[in-house]
Amino acid sequence: MNTSAAQSAAERQVLYVSGNPANRIVELLTAAAWQVVVATDTEAAPDTPTKAAPRVGLIELPQDATPEQLGALQKYVRRAKVTWIALVQPGQADGAATRQFIVDHCYDFITSPYPEQSLLFAIGHAYGLATLRDASSAPQDEPRRISSRRAQGQFDMIGECDAMQELYRGIQKCARTPAPVFICGESGTGKELAARAIHNRSPRARLPYVAINCAAIPTTLLQAELFGHERGAFTGALQQKIGRIESAAHGTLFLDEIGDMPYSCQAVLLRFLQEGTFERLGSNTPIKVDVRIISATHVDLEAAVAQGKFRADLYHRLCVLKVTKPPLRERGTDIEMLAQHALTLYKKEAQHKIRGFSADALAALRQYDWPGNVRELFNCIRRTLVMAENPVITAADLGLNAMPDSLGDALHVAHVQTHASATTAAQGAGNAKKPVHA
Ligand SMILES: Nc1ncnc2c1ncn2[C@@H]1O[C@H](COP(=O)(O)OP(=O)(O)OP(=O)(O)O)[C@@H](O)[C@H]1O
Incomplete structure (x- = not known):
């Protein structure tokens, strides 16, 4: 398997470790487009970590686990080298040994019964973190602290405070992977600059960078603007038009103010992100395009998901990596x-x-x-x-x-x-x- 094929195979895989795996969890993760690899035998060594191995794991810690059992799990989680989320029963994390296991080996833990969204959020965030870790273990080409002068040259940004240093490191890491990036921050903090900096430092730098402000285009036109349309697709469509996604082929598409995208359009975008194909309005011919997606919004997208204004599945697709622009x-x-x-x-x-x-x-x-x-x-x-x-x-x-x-x-x-x-x-x-x- 070549490197990029191996990487895409590793994308969105979850290693689910449980003595008694629940169908409900497998179905939930599968419906959210995760590929679930179930492991019931923690005595057996996990597969040697490869580029195609899962990066995220969900591990159900047995209730009343003996120190020996936890010791065996400890060996297993160390060998598997994934970012772990622990699944525990109420009160279980109060036990000293279990608590220590979580602290030492897990990125987060979830207590049953839990809202389905919490599990998906935790898995999504663990995946984002694992992707960043992969990127940061690649050879570093930057010194630790970046002066304002260098930041201006390299990122087109002014600033050298700690929050900006963290941002520069985040940009460098995100630039190395094609995974979707979500940029959050208040209005006017320079989110668009961050999107450009990620593109300019990525292997796609010489390919198109196309930006679209989802809040500035009327709802009825946004879909046509993004996906394009055929001649006569709707009143006023006098000729065929290529959408922004096609214009960004092989490059980067920046979806600004994604939080303002109408619900109907979110479904179509989700389909594109899942399948990599879309149709122009008025056409049934699927078009396949490779585009790196960066999105941004000043609204609290997790709150919008909780309020039912933004699709949770789309949020998880967009927010694999997250970068935050600090307020001035x-x-x-x-x-x-x-x-x-x-x-x-x-x-x-x-x-x-x-x-x-x-x-x-x-x-x-x-x-x-x-x-x-x-x-x-x-x-x-x-x-x-x-x-x-x-x-x-x-x-x-x-x-x-x-x-x-x-x-x-x-x-x-x-x-x-x-x-x-x-x-x-x-x-x-x-x-x-x-x-x-x-
Ligand atoms: N660190 C920075 N160095 C230089 N200029 C900056 C910096 N941050 C922001 N700017 C400038 O501030 C202005 C606002 O930036 P930008 O449009 O990227 O903000 P935004 O966060 O995308 O805002 P909104 O959420 O309203 O779209 C731009 O003129 C940009 O060039």
Whole structure:
């Protein structure tokens, strides 16, 4: 078996280890498109791990297991080298030996009786983790910490805080596999940039990257836009049109705002993800296309699944790997870097030469909550550059409502102490008029 065939055989396999395997579990996993490999004999050695072996395991821990039984299972789970989910009965995990087994060998555990969705979520997440582990055990070509300058060159992103370092590592790992990636994060955090970075660093980099915003296209047109249509398929379909999926053949399709995809369209997309084929609207001819799917949304997709607004089976298909874009307010000094970057980007639009930000402006940038994240920051700096009347941008120029308490207090104290003008007090409090970046 060649490597890619072996990898695809390993995709979506679950090793189900139980002394008494339940049909209900096998049926549930099979219905969710997992291939189930059942093992009842843990005395026998598991198959030697290969690229085609399952990466995820569900292991039912026997009630009142003796230390010998747990010892035998321990040997088995170590040899099988999969990411394990333990299945236990109520109260079973309270026993010291079982608890230790779970802590030492399992990614998660589920207690019976459990909602079916919980089992599928746990298996899906374990699979995502196992895929990431595979990718990270491949030879590393990057040093541990990435400077902002390198991040800009390699990922087209500014930032070097811890959360961004984690993101860069996630992007590198995801880029090495063709598995679907789901990017979550608040609006304006740069999810589209992350999708592009994954594509640009993947073996598909020179092949098409096609993006579609599922929220921006009317429900009635989205399906035709994604899958294409034949001439006369519906009123107004005057000629045949290739859909975005076909346009992205061999490359990457970025489904932005997937959380807003109408339910009817979700079913068609699911079929494509399961079978790799689809039909253009108005045609019965199946078209097979190889496309790597990256999706993103600012909505809480797990909550949408729980509320019945988003199909659970589609969620599991899309969310094999997960990458999170951190909100700007949690990115510390990255905020200053991004503000400086925006200043460089937009300074041509200023009425006169701008030298930089004052200390009180930087403090205000750090204190503000940035609900619209990087997009809001860029807009704020751009607006300020156009409106600013002095060469140094101050907190007042930025017009951010949240005046930082600490700075306000400092200004007040300085003013009381010196009985000087507000400007002098501000200079004493934080060098408000002194440019920090030239
Ligand atoms: N780390 C970053 N470095 C440089 N620019 C960034 C960074 N993060 C975001 N941006 C910029 O912020 C803007 C918003 O980014 P983007 O459209 O990717 O956000 P988003 O998370 O996809 O938003 P939405 O959920 O609203 O679609 C873009 O102009 C993008 O270039």
